[in-house]
Amino acid sequence: MFIRKAKPTDCEVLFKCWLTSVQATHTFVSAEDIESMIPYVRSYLSSGESEIWVACEGSGTIMGFMGLSGSKMETLFLAPEFHGRGAGRLLVQHAKSLCSDLTVDVNEQNAAARQFYEACGFVVEGRSELDEQGRPYPLLHMRLLAGAARC
Template sequence: MNHSIVPVGTEHHDRLTELWEASVRATHDFLPEGYIERLRPLVREQYLSFVELRAWRDGDGRIHGFAGVHDGKLEMLFVDPACRGQGIGKALLASVVDELGVSEVDVNEQNPQAVGFYLKQGFVRIGRSEVDGQGDPYPLLHLKLGG
């Protein structure tokens, strides 16, 4: 599949927010609707600006996945649900590990597919939090590359 992984900025925040929401709805079935609604503007207006962004683009330039990194920690990795299983997440992760020095990630414990993905990519569990980054009761697993 012809693609590129490139830095993107604020001009792409609308598309990235759409991808974030579609991906969360497909993989985070434990989150209530109100939580997603509350997070959407935070993702669009704050969280995307906090991280260094890389997007996976197809040969036509359409974004099908993205990663956000801050200080060597993967803060977000989301793939269009219609494109899952095609290696986009793996390619994005490999790119940010190589180019941005990613060595850590937090993942929702209640998202077993994501937990399995990161473990398969060489991350190991180093800790756990009872709450997520907003202080809500969605436990996080703290993972580190290669332990």
């Protein structure tokens, strides 16, 4: 496995990765809300506003991606067929190497994601009732503990 910066030609693969991941892991999000997120996600992936890093298999197949904006991990999504194979941990380790004061927001209803980030050394610092678009999906605001062990 290796990490590389996303290229403009990756956008469609990254979008499909996001969509299949959300459908598999965010069962608490309505189909209508997922549909309404699509234009935002497509814009995000093509905007260049965040650094987007891609985890690839040795063959170059994209497994997932992470968006980093300053010290905040904006996104981390893996295609479902690559869950549990270490790509998520590799992306978090890469983010840690770039920024020691790392934060991430996690949907409260996504217990597996919260457990993953806690295993990587993050702790909950706060909570919001609504997500960033004002939908009723509470967010947990997490921060990497100083000196946290590698995940």
